[in-house]
Amino acid sequence: MVFLGGQVLPGNVGRAILGPFADQRAVDALNHSLGVDRPLLVQYGSWIWNFLHGDMGTSYVFRAPVAPFVIDALGNSMKLALVAFVLVVPIGILGGVIAALNFNRPLDRIISLGGLSVTVLPEFVTGIILILIFGVWLRWLPIAAAWPKGAGFFTQLYYLILPSLPLFLVLFGYIARMARSGMIEALDSDYTRTAVLKGLPWRTVIWRHVLRNALLPTITVIATQTGYLIGGLVVIETLFRYQGIGSLIFTAARGKDFPMLEAGILTIGIVYAVATLVADFLYSVLNPRIRLGAEQ
């Protein structure tokens, strides 16, 4: 589908690269050398075949193989996404749990309402406001995610904090809300009442009985947010001038660099599929009911 979108609709590739004033013969020659004058099915077949063999095609703009660009960018994006996830998963769950334990009290209201308000804001809006606060006024953090070459782990981390914060804010609301409703449901259940009536200490009840059941749906939500995260990366990487997969796709789309665009989108499709698979697996590991069902 991506291939069709990129290859069929835009019309003349050679024309798009060389610009409207190029000689028609030059356009034809370029089209031929790129192979885009071949029938569509042939192009599609050879594209899939080459991708499976690790050859993602040649960039129209850079006149170089696409693969190194995509792999580099994917690595950078993974770093950014990882920082965001490492921050948001524990803090989001903690926020939800605290909100649920203070159900309907002011603290719950603050966490729920605050989480929801930052979740609905576009990433570039929170990004701009955060840049202004931490980058321009306080001057605590660098405003572009471009660290000096050969920077160590902590320097890279330092440069990645600000870009990961908008992603953190959006995800925080979702994760906290799921954790909160899961907790409330679990706290309300019969097994929790039984555990309390057995005389178990409150702390044990929360850790052993409530949390485990409450966090299952949260895991699914975290996995589905990978899809969102990819969309968010396009915006954030553009805003912070970060060389990730999102800005790669964006630049490729603007420059009509179709092999790059297709390779980038196919790559994130694969990442998404893997993330969903891992989430299903984790869910079944953590949920004894599903695990037993599979063994029978």
Add this chain to the structure above:
Amino acid sequence: MSATDTPASLTAPASPDAAQRSPWGEVLHSLLRSGTFLTGLFILLFWVVCALFGQYFVPYDPLASDIINALSPPAADHWFGTDQLGRDVFSRVIVGSRDILTVAPLATILATIAGTALGLVIGYFRGIVDDIVSRVLEAFMAIPVVIIALLAIVALGTSKVTVIVVIGLSFAPIIARTVRSAVLAERELDYVAAAKLRHEGALHTMFVEILPNVIPPILVETTVRLGYAIFAVATLSFMGFGIQPPSPDWGLSISSNYGMIGGGFWWTVLFDALAIASLVIGVNLVADGVHGAFND
């Protein structure tokens, strides 16, 4: 009794005759008592007024540049300062609501119409139609809107119409899913069976019998989608897609000015960012109020 019913219920909201109001009166009544809804409505109406009449009361022409006074900080003659072309930021923020408040609602209306029709059909017929269409919709929903938009805009060129169609069609599956589950519950009820016994056609049963009964979830979903549509339109115009210069649109203004915030010119982006934030939060408050009113 019926003559005094309306004034009595208006003056005494908690009066016992509330049960006699029509269901819609009931909804309206609880909406007007909801602080969230009224706050959201107030913010939304403020921006609608700015979009419609802003150009008549702003102090400067939002497009007139004044290079000599470029990048001057907020002061008495320019409340929000001026941007890099010397245009008055206050006037631009006020008038900047126009494009986003045209594109986002149109996209939402498109999504609602397409999604409702699709949801009615798959919910009513169920079976193989439902299976196939639902899988396709799920696949579609897995792709982030930004990516779909990038592809569509590369393929079809950038214009407001493209953005409306892209956002409309990417949100339609979500509305279709909501409508489908509402229809699944409705189609088992007696009035649908009665319509079938009268040999009403499928179209008549769907659109005349079922549709009026599934309006509440559609309304709730539509207001929620409007919030997301504003999110998406703002993001796309920040990325340079859809709304084009010299429009004073907020996302566009941020994208053309944020490159200089390292130099401390915070006023060129902050007010636009806050405007987007207030509009998105306002619409979400309205959506929250509508949701609450229908689910009481």
